[in-house]
Amino acid sequence: MEPFIKIKSIATPLNKVNVDTDQIIPKQFLKLVQKTGFGKYLFYDWRYEKDGTIKKDFVLNEPRYKDSKILLARDNFGCGSSREHAAWALLDFGFRAVLSTSFADIFYNNCFKNGILPIKLSEQVLQKLFESRSDIEIDLEKQTITNDDAIIFFDIESHWKRILLEGLDDIAVTLQYDNAISKYENTQRSSSLRVS
Amino acid sequence: MLNITEKILARASGKTKVSPDDVIFANVDKVMVHDVSGPGVIAVFEKLKKSGMRIEKLWSPEKVWVAEDHFVPAADKISAQNVVLLTQFTKEYGIEKHFKYGMGQYGICHTLSHEEAMVLPGEVYVGGDSHTNTTGALGAFAAGLGHTDVAYVLLNGKIWFKVPETIYFKLNGKLPDYVMAKDLILKIIGDIGTDGGAYKTMQFGGSGISEMSVEERLTLTNMTTEAGAKSGIIEPDQKIRDYLAQRGATNYSEVHGDPDAQYEKIYEYEASVLDPIVAKPFSPENITVARDLSSVSLDKAYIGSCTGAKLEDLRAAARILKGRTVKIRTEILPAAISIFRKAMDEGLVKIFMDAGAMVGPPTCGACCGAHMGVLAKDEVCISTTNRNFPGRMGHVESRTYLASPLVTAASAITGKITDPRDVK
Numbered sequence: 045m046e047p048f049i050k051i052k053s054i055a056t057p058l059n060k061v062n063v064d065t066d067q068i069i070p071k072q073f074l075k076l077v078q079k080t081g082f083g084k085y086l087f088y089d090w091r092y093e094k095d096g097t098i099k100k101d102f103v104l105n106e107p108r109y110k111d112s113k114i115l116l117a118r119d120n121f122g123c124g125s126s127r128e129h130a131a132w133a134l135l136d137f138g139f140r141a142v143l144s145t146s147f148a149d150i151f152y153n154n155c156f157k158n159g160i161l162p163i164k165l166s167e168q169v170l171q172k173l174f175e176s177r178s179d180i181e182i183d184l185e186k187q188t189i190t191n192d193d194a195i196i197f198f199d200i201e202s203h204w205k206r207i208l209l210e211g212l213d214d215i216a217v218t219l220q221y222d223n224a225i226s227k228y229e230n231t232q233r234s235s236s237l238r239v240s
Numbered sequence: 241m242l243n244i245t246e247k248i249l250a251r252a253s254g255k256t257k258v259s260p261d262d263v264i265f266a267n268v269d270k271v272m273v274h275d276v277s278g279p280g281v282i283a284v285f286e287k288l289k290k291s292g293m294r295i296e297k298l299w300s301p302e303k304v305w306v307a308e309d310h311f312v313p314a315a316d317k318i319s320a321q322n323v324v325l326l327t328q329f330t331k332e333y334g335i336e337k338h339f340k341y342g343m344g345q346y347g348i349c350h351t352l353s354h355e356e357a358m359v360l361p362g363e364v365y366v367g368g369d370s371h372t373n374t375t376g377a378l379g380a381f382a383a384g385l386g387h388t389d390v391a392y393v394l395l396n397g398k399i400w401f402k403v404p405e406t407i408y409f410k411l412n413g414k415l416p417d418y419v420m421a422k423d424l425i426l427k428i429i430g431d432i433g434t435d436g437g438a439y440k441t442m443q444f445g446g447s448g449i450s451e452m453s454v455e456e457r458l459t460l461t462n463m464t465t466e467a468g469a470k471s472g473i474i475e476p477d478q479k480i481r482d483y484l485a486q487r488g489a490t491n492y493s494e495v496h497g498d499p500d501a502q503y504e505k506i507y508e509y510e511a512s513v514l515d516p517i518v519a520k521p522f523s524p525e526n527i528t529v530a531r532d533l534s535s536v537s538l539d540k541a542y543i544g545s546c547t548g549a550k551l552e553d554l555r556a557a558a559r560i561l562k563g564r565t566v567k568i569r570t571e572i573l574p575a576a577i578s579i580f581r582k583a584m585d586e587g588l589v590k591i592f593m594d595a596g597a598m599v600g601p602p603t604c605g606a607c608c609g610a611h612m613g614v615l616a617k618d619e620v621c622i623s624t625t626n627r628n629f630p631g632r633m634g635h636v637e638s639r640t641y642l643a644s645p646l647v648t649a650a651s652a653i654t655g656k657i658t659d660p661r662d663v664k
Binding site for chain 1: 523
């Protein structure tokens with residue numbers, strides 16, 4: 045996974061609440077089994093007309109957001125189906141961070157597994173970012189979001205921070221410690237009572 | 241003072257006590273993948289192999305089971321290829337519990353989880369599907385995971401969890417005639433919102449739940465997903481034991497919450513005042529009573545999915561459809577082939593066909609807009625399924641109303657959204 049240290053780009057404002065994973069990547073693309081190449085199908089029904097031409101009025105299609113790495117979203121982003129393809133599609137399109145007031149749980153975890161930083165912000169702070177037109181810089185080490193107007197601090201669990209900063213693959217990393225984990229677990233188990 | 245979820249997670253992580261927000265490393269008892277998450281997991285495996293990791297075996301193949309349900313019968317060439325891929329995978333890693341389409345028992349994964357007693361009380365069960373929550377009605381901790389997390393569990397048998405807070409929904413009294421678990425859960429989602437249960441466990445209890453059948457309870461836990469919940473759960477009782485015993489499962493270790501268990505919040509519902517409820521497009525929280533929608537004209541009625549095509553859902557539909565004729569396209573797809581068989585033996589299939597409805601094979605099919613009955617632009621459908629986001633069942637400009645099998649069947653015979661109590 046590509047490490048996430050610092051990114052700077054314009055933020056794409058997706059002004060919708062309860063965006064479910066079927067909007068992020070519609071069901072017809074779930075049959076594809078590789079992890080890459082989903083970017084062209086991201087937000088498919090919003091981005092394309094039936095004949096495959098681009099819908100000019102959808103925010104992702106505006107030329108100024110072409111190289112955006114940051115997505116601004118509203119409440120409960122990523123709800124619905126557990127499909128990890130949603131995270132794969134966002135990443136493949138170029139997004140490295142999603143900022144919202146809240147995320148659906150499975151989607152939130154899927155982001156970290158794929159090198160995307162989901163940041164939870166208060167509604168007030170998020171609104172300011174929606175209104176701002178300047179580039180945003182996200183510094184994961186410092187846990188800051190900076191634009192022309194402000195510096196905003198955000199929270200992230202230290203485990204996830206390390207995974208992203210170092211670009212670690214969650215599975216491979218944990219399996220490296222398999223012996224130590226098993227040893228610890230066994231000690232814990234033998235020294236504690238079982239719950240009936 | 242632990243509730244059932246905390247006790248299960250404590251036991252699974254070798255601790256005597258856990259509290260909400262504790263991060264624990266839990267042993268997993270069962271894992272499920274299907275024909276969408278399976279190929280996703282295989283993709284993760286391939287990536288790991290490419291990066292140099294050696295994967296020779298799974299942690300415990302006998303604890304893994306596989307269903308083919310989303311794009312079967314194979315919707316197209318790619319879907320057919322995915323089923324082949326899944327078959328190669330189960331063969332390579334020695335997974336014997338693979339419910340193959342068209343071979344003995346098969347159907348929707350969440351339905352098989354209870355119909356085949358794949359998951360037992362007190363267990364930690366994870367699956368590559370968001371509606372894995374369903375199986376919590378048996379008294380297990382059941383939660384959906386993404387592909388990477390499932391791959392991790394397949395290799396290691398463990399997974400991190402943050403212990404969720406539990407919100408408790410107490411149902412006082414038995415649901416009135418014509419009101420089903422679907423109506424209750426839609427009401428609850430309407431009250432707390434589609435993120436009202438986010439990273440929480442939704443537990444159901446009270447006299448109304450004790451009165452409720454096992455299959456009806458499964459409808460409640462199934463749709464906790466639509467409130468954003470990590471899991472849904474109900475304490476096991478004699479009905480659960482009997483249900484599992486009928487399926488040959490008697491050897492398990494139940495977990496119950498302490499009498500003074502702690503809950504983040506308790507909601508109480510009086511069963512007697514509940515009405516048939518419908519969720520309007522485009523969200524399960526967008527609810528109203530069915531009678532408010534009697535002017536809504538429909539193109540189709542869909543009785544299917546893990547939520548609304550269990551045997552009792554089919555019995556409910558048959559109660560309305562018996563001796564009547566459908567006025568709109570009506571598609572009935574039992575959620576597992578064993579349920580189809582029981583519906584045949586009980587004469588339900590004949591009732592459906594006499595009414596003019598289509599009876600089809602088990603599949604997630606049109607519930608997720610995959611195939612077999614998807615909606616066209618502007619089509620309006622009433623459905624016993626669980627989601628009605630834009631485009632969920634087909635075209636992004638189609639519209640789905642979510643309802644119980646009774647409301648759906650009543651609407652099928654009038655062509656408009658109909659309260660089953662108004663069918664004479």
